[in-house]
Amino acid sequence: MADNDAWVTVAERAAIADGEMKGVTVGSQEIALYNLKGEIYATDNLCSHAFAFLTDGWLDGEEVECPLHAGRFEIKTGKGMGPPIPCDVKTIPVRVEGDNIQVKVAAS
Numbered sequence: 001m002a003d004n005d006a007w008v009t010v011a012e013r014a015a016i017a018d019g020e021m022k023g024v025t026v027g028s029q030e031i032a033l034y035n036l037k038g039e040i041y042a043t044d045n046l047c048s049h050a051f052a053f054l055t056d057g058w059l060d061g062e063e064v065e066c067p068l069h070a071g072r073f074e075i076k077t078g079k080g081m082g083p084p085i086p087c088d089v090k091t092i093p094v095r096v097e098g099d100n101i102q103v104k105v106a107a108s
């Protein structure tokens with residue numbers, strides 16, 4: 001990450017219950033937030049296969065399943081779990097500050 005990256009508040013912590021996910025937009029970046037057993041994680045929300053938002057799919061344990069062709073990604077690492085997925089999705093630094101969820105993105 002470059003030095004001019006910035007933490008940006010994208011959601012209230014209470015907005016994502018355990019086992020749920022939420023899509024947010026920061027500038028032109030589509031980001032998926034996940035709550036896995038109380039821990040918040042973030043990845044790119046766009047599937048690496050075609051145009052679909054992962055948050056329109058299904059959360060299954062520590063994996064998310066794409067709604068379009070059922071490709072699966074490991075949430076903690078962004079790792080694509082096999083065909084039809086051609087590559088991983090990027091994980092995004094995320095933290096909880098007080099009542100807010102923040103992600104680290106390139107400052108505009």
Ligand code: FES
Nearest residue numbers: 047049066069071
């Ligand atoms: S668009 Fe996600 S698996 Fe095809």
